[in-house]
Amino acid sequence: MKPEKDKKKMSKKTKIIITISIILALLVGSVVFGYFYVRSKIYSNSDISDITTEDSFEEVPGITNILLIGTDARDLNERARSDSIIIATIDNNTKKLKLSSIMRDTFVDIPGYGEQKINAALALGGPELLMKTIKENFNFTLDKYVMVNFWGFEDIIDGIGGIEVDVKDYEIPEINKFIGEVRDVKSPPLTTPGLQHLDGQQALAYARIRKVGNGSYERTERQRRVLDIVAEKMMDVSVVKYPGLLYDLLPSVKTNIEPLTLLNYAYTVSKFGELKFEQLQIPATELSQGGLYRNKGWVLLTDKEQNGKILNDFIYNDKPYSSEDIDKDHFNSIMANYNALNNEYKQQHGEPTHIEENDDELDKIEQEKPSNNTTDPEVPKLVKVPSVVGLSKDTAISELNKKELKANVKEIDVTDENQSGKVISISPGVGSEVERGSEVTINIGKYVGVEIPNLVGESESNAREKLRALKLNCFVEYVTDGATEANNGMVKTVFGVGTHVKEWTEVKILVYKYVNE
Secondary structure, three states: OOOHHHHHHHHHHHHHHHHHHHHHHHHHOOHHHHHHHHHHHHOOOHHHHHHOOHHHOOOOOOEEEEEEEEEOOOOOOOOOOEEEEEEEEEEOOOOEEEEEEEOOOEEEEEOOOEEEEOOHHHHHHHHHHHHHHHHHHHOOOOOOEEEEEHHHHHHHHHHOOOEEEEEOHHHHHHHHHHHHHOOOOOOOOOOOOEEEEEOHHHHHHHHHOOOOOOHHHHHHHHHHHHHHHHHHHHOOOOHHHHHHHHHHHHHHEEEOOOHHHHHHHHHHHHOOOOOOEEEEEEOOHHHEEEEEOOOOOEEEEEOHHHHHHHHHHHHHOOOOOOHHHOOHHHHHHHHHHHHHHHHHHHHHHOOOOOOOOOOHHHHHHHOOOOOOOOOOOOOOOEEEOOOOOOOEHHHHHHHHHHOOOEEEEEEEEEOOHHHOOEEEEEEOOOOOEEEOOOEEEEEEEEEOOEEOOOOOOOEHHHHHHHHHHOOOEEEEEEEOOOOOOOOOOEEEEEOOOOOEEOOOOEEEEEEEOOOOO
16 A cells, blocks of 8 residues: 555646546637546546546536637737737537637727737736626626647647648648748648648647738638637547646646636537537628738727627527628728728828737737826827717717727717707716727717696696696696586696607696585
8 A cells, every 4th residue: 555645746746637637628619628627637536536536527617718729929928918818718518519719800999008909818917808808898797718839730730740731722831831930840841732631830830821812801710720620630639648738738728717726627628529620700790891000010900899788699699690691881881990090190100000910029918017207299198078069879979980999889878859969968077088999988878758747636727738848738628527616727637648649749637626506
């Protein structure tokens, strides 16, 4: 029998392997393999019998979302842009796994830093700021993440013996370019299109292709395709290879998820049966517009509200994306505002220019939060809130966008039909100085009509005056039943009290009329 000290040491080592196995599984989209690996370790080692039965695991109910972040930084503590942003969903309600990609060039409002590409959020504030940015722009809450650098990704694929990928002819030059850019070139260049066996370095280059085909849209498709292929192949890898794979990956992984929680995720997915992925891309092609914008380089301008709804519907309502559901007029209105701002910039500074993201100087600028004591000499940091009261919603949003301010639209009930659809009030107030990119609340009138008041007990003359003041007509019917000398001329009944009607609607009231016989 082994001494107690050795048992504890083995148990700790086993837990490390368990943890890394599930992290790896999450990263490559094959959570189920982690569970089976854990079970294989459990049933071959009696020293960890206290956590070795299936009863030790718990299924995680409902829907779990985990942000998967890929970065090209060699050190996970190094500040670098995210090269891949994918939301992995474990849906225990429908027994489905989902992968939702957010394109790295998506133009968003990064809290505290203003409008930039979403991939800058990781460099500016780590995974926490990236999750907050997704929440602020797409109304989608995340609190769990797994981050891996691409050097770990390369090791994973080499560890499983490479993958088979159908390479298109226009992808070959890009793959070879990325292979040539790494510090330690290990892989030969590709020469012909078609189904090819790619090693880790070649597969990484394939996943990073960006400027050919359908650009960034096709890029996210490649990344999800690689995850799918790796997940399938992982199921065929001999269990004896797992420890080596897992320990090689450890320096390339960072997460905020507890080990036992990861284990339960793996156990949950193992109950799903056949492992299949449903996939989504954000922003939707029909709800984005790519191009050079102001001094931000090439970006994807989007309708964030509609894209957020698509993301939430896909994950929480199990509703596939359909272009037939989009509001094209709403999208066109937002693009018109962006285009107006871009034209204004062109008039002042000339045509926007492309900015390469591997420019070291740009990296330094975007990775440092602007000081509160400094301002851009060309674009003032503070702007005054414009007067938009009385304007229509779309016009008000346009005016705010011209000042690089974000509109937070709320509706308030109004009884004046002329105020319907117009800005009633604004906060912060007109003339207030705020930072560019700040949110300004505009209250839009929603016509609910005039509420019929309760006038019971009022004199007929007072009732008529009050209805007239509310822009309501009065129809009086006199009743003698119950009339006395004391209540003579007072309102007995008002029909429709509390309901909302259009202005100058006729309101019927009953008035006591005392007859002295």
